[in-house]
Amino acid sequence: MTHAHLEPSPAVAARTLRVGVFGATGYTGQLLIELLRRHPHVNLHFATSERERALEDGTPLLPADSAPLAEVDAVFLCLPNGVSGGVAARAVAAGVRVVDLSADLRLESAALYEQTYKMPHPAPQLLPAPYGLPEIGRAQLRQARYIANPGCHVTAVLLALYPLARAGALSDAPIIADTKTGVSGAGKEPKPESMFCEVYGDVKPYNVGRRHRHVPEIEQALRKLQPDCGALIFAPHLVPLEVGLLATVYATLKPDWTLERAYAEYQAAYAAEPLIALHPLGRAARIREAAQRNGAVVGVSEGQGSTLILTCAIDNLRKGASAQAIQNFNLMFGLPETAGLL
Ligand SMILES: NC(=O)c1ccc[n+]([C@@H]2O[C@H](COP(=O)([O-])OP(=O)(O)OC[C@H]3O[C@@H](n4cnc5c(N)ncnc54)[C@H](OP(=O)(O)O)[C@@H]3O)[C@@H](O)[C@H]2O)c1
Known part of the structure; x- marks a missing residue:
């Protein structure tokens, strides 16, 4: 590209x-x-x-x-x-x-x-x-x-799913997206739930299910890529980090798709992207690889049967x-x- x-x-x-x-x-x-x-x-x-x-x-x-x-x-x-x-x-x-x-x-x-x-x-x-x-x-x-x-969660979840959605490879089973975000995601305005004692030593799910405001934004973009993909189940977590966001997405392929064919779509979509680093098949992305950096890191891993585990790490304040x-x-x-x- x-x-x-x-x-x-x-x-x-x-x-x-x-x-x-x-x-x-x-x-x-x-x-x-x-x-x-x-x-x-x-x-x-x-x-x-x-x-x-x-x-x-x-x-x-x-x-x-x-x-x-x-x-x-x-x-x-x-x-x-x-x-x-x-x-x-x-x-x-x-x-x-x-x-x-x-x-x-x-x-x-x-x-x-x-x-x-x-x-x-x-x-x-x-x-x-x-x-x-x-x-x-x-x-x-x-x-x-x-x-x-x-949005920051949206960027990570969409980059994790984009090559599959573009190829029409997602089944109509629900797509489960789990994200973990650093505390700067909530902005600088003081809020009790962002205070050190509330955040440190904990990992806290919030607005799980379909309650987070990024759900309609993710689905709006996904449906344009693949109108028949499944609904999103979303579970964001607040983790005691300053910056960084990891999306772990569980997505099921249509019957005629294999892990290798799916990975080839990621290579085709991201090989020439200057701000996306695609890991070798089987290696998951982690926050440390993306924090303080301007791009995203994407991983494709085997789950069970036709369900894949897709990961995308970004710096929430950067990419x-x-x-x-x-x-x-x-x-x-x-x-x-x-x-x-x-
Ligand atoms: N933090 C993230 O990771 C992240 C990621 C993606 C998108 N965003 C979005 O980006 C935007 C900024 O996020 P942020 O995290 O930088 O927020 P923030 O740290 O809370 O900063 C908000 C800024 O807006 C100014 N401000 C507040 N009320 C204002 C008003 N009524 N009129 C004019 N200026 C006002 C504040 O400055 P003063 O109080 O000094 O005026 C401050 O500079 C938000 O819409 C957020 O949703 C944030």
């Missing part, structure tokens, strides 16, 4: 793009700024916070309402759900490209958003938005005016959020897809 390595036109390569980051004091915003500072084609023009006036490194911060949208080429939105969509709408109206890290633009239907997030959709006019998981749909991201960056946002930004502007990421 050569698409991931396209060189930018000389005009784009020579250009420095001005960007703004909304929500710069949060976990994803801080990391995004760190990554953008090393990006060869980016100049950070402004960053926002409602509570702080500067980052620890001295970067000045503005309130979101006074951000000079007219002066930038693109903005990254690292804002809470429900806030982000309104800022996205303002930016799009001002002709500025947007990568939204929140959930506001991810679900294609405002009604499904309202059912899932229990609030009115802040910008239904932007739906459906191009969905920014480049490995499963790069073409629509090139030249996109705005992109919905996927699960900020690094993926930069990958999407690069695609939007015709830059090398991994600029600033390798």
Whole structure:
């Protein structure tokens, strides 16, 4: 696959793009700024916070309402759900490209958003938005005016299943996805359940079954790839790590599929992907292989009979959020897809 390595036109390569980051004091915003500072084609023009006036490194911060949208080429939105969509709408109206890290633009239907997030959709006019998981749909991201960056659990579960779903290999049996995520996944805002004494020494399932807000997002993407695949049973776990997310997915193949044929689909899908490392057949991915790194690690292992065990490890703040946002930004502007990421 050569698409991931396209060189930018000389005009784009020579250009420095001005960007703004909304929500710069949060976990994803801080990391995004760190990554953008090393990006060869980016100049950070402004960053926002409602509570702080500067980052620890001295970067000045503005309130979101006074951000000079007219002066930038693109903005990254690292804002809470429900806030982000309104800022996205303002930016799009001002002709500025947007990568939204929140959930506001991810679900294609405002009604499904309202059912899932229990609030009115802040910008239904932007739906459906191009969905920014480049490995499963790069073409629509090139030249996109705005992109919905996927959820972290969603990224890991979809990358674990994508080659099978693309090939139509999944049976209609339920797909069981177990994820384990570090505590930064809950953001920087203090919450009792994220406190050290609540998290340390424990592994806690939460919102198990179909109650987690990422279930509709995973199913929306999976059904587009393979409409007849089984329903998702999802069990996220909070583990005492700062960053990292592991998805362990139990999926059953249709009768005419074998483990070897399934693995060949993973090789075909991921061999040329610059941000995906596919393990040899039988080796599972682990969080340590992906934490503090910008890509994902995928493993395919034998389960029992036609049931496979698929694993995908990512850093929730990187391939699960900020690094993926930069990958999407690069695609939007015709830059090398991994600029600033390798
Ligand atoms: N953490 C993850 O692993 C992860 C992964 C994927 C996606 N996401 C999504 O990315 C977004 C940011 O996540 P995060 O973990 O970085 O959250 P966070 O650590 O809680 O940061 C949220 C940011 O939003 C700002 N903010 C809060 N309320 C605001 C308001 N009303 N108006 C304007 N700014 C406001 C906060 O800054 P001030 O309080 O200083 O204004 C802060 O900079 C969320 O939508 C989250 O769901 C997070």
